[in-house]
Amino acid sequence: MLPLRAIRPTILRHCLTTSSIRTYAAQTPGNPMLEIFDRRTKHLQKDRAAHNVEESRKVDYLKDEVAMRLCERLLDIKRTFPNVLDLGANSCNIARALTQPNIDYTTPDDTQTPPLAERISKLTCVETSRALLHRDEDLPFNKEIDITREVTPDLETLSYEPNSFDAVLSSLSIHWVNDLPALLAQVNTILKPDAPFIAAMFGGDTLFELRGSMQLADMERRGGVSPHVSPLADVRDVGSLLTRAGFKMQTVDVEDIVVEFPDTFALMQDLQAMGESNAIMHREAGPLSRDVLLANDAIYHALHREEGAQGIPATFRLIYMIGWKEGKDQAQPLQRGSGDVNLKDLLGGGQFEKP
């Protein structure tokens, strides 16, 4: 063994000569971005789905329903909107919903309410897939509202002037966006002051049944798991995302839509026809193995099929969000604890005991 004193000088000299030692931290150049979803794949999925027009229209039930529920929220805003953007329009489902009369089901049956389209002068629909966007351009609803269709290479960079829209709507699109904070910040910029952003997206527990049974099938058949259902934002995160993007007076609410399917194959076929298949990066290449599919169907039935039900349920969790761009003379939320009416008196009820 060498005595310690003997090696010490050589180490010291070595340290002094390496001038490249950095004593400070530096940021890597550029804006590092986490890529979760494969944009190209998503684009292809949407395009392929839309090319089969008949099938694609058949599975629009979910998107039409959500667009309808989203547009209902516009009823609460007593304004006209000269210039509106539909961000990620799919097949212009929002435009279709806006042209429906009597969307307001709270009015008595015999009163007619005009379609919301009457309050909107110009609607710009922007979407990444040309085939999907132009799928329904010959249908009659196009004549009842002034639609401009625009194809954009990706939803994450919006090429609009600041302060140009009176409202931005978005239905079932932004759950595929990689950088949601950046997108929301851009939306906030292109809105006019005191204008709303109203959006719906799939959230956390969407398709939890499929996610779970796929994992079990993967584990049992192959001894490991691979992501088959794309990750989604959680309800709890959406509020802070909106705040971070500078929105005021946010409202976030959640709704579950449960759809019954005959089997898991029908569910997966519909998802594919909607263009909503898995698009996560680093997913397995190629189709799912038949063994896993077979196992998955059996496990899904065993776990989630209700007694006496014909098919299996699939849950879609929708997150609705409303945020307002800051504006002059905008209504402000009151301070916490400043209310002088008890909600219990106002709404009645308040009993937690079981009847």
Added chain:
Amino acid sequence: MPVKTRPVEKFAKATAKCATEAATYGKCVVADYNSIHKDMCAKEFLRLKDCYLAASKKG
């Protein structure tokens, strides 16, 4: 022109004929899904697969 049947539809049809085998396999997996491991229900799965293969041959 005959309507083209997609492979997945054939697959679904054949699987539907094996409800009993599928239920047995499903029960086996669900019975202990917190400690699932590879081939835990291999026997039940093979029975399900045999049934599926037989059903898909018949048409």
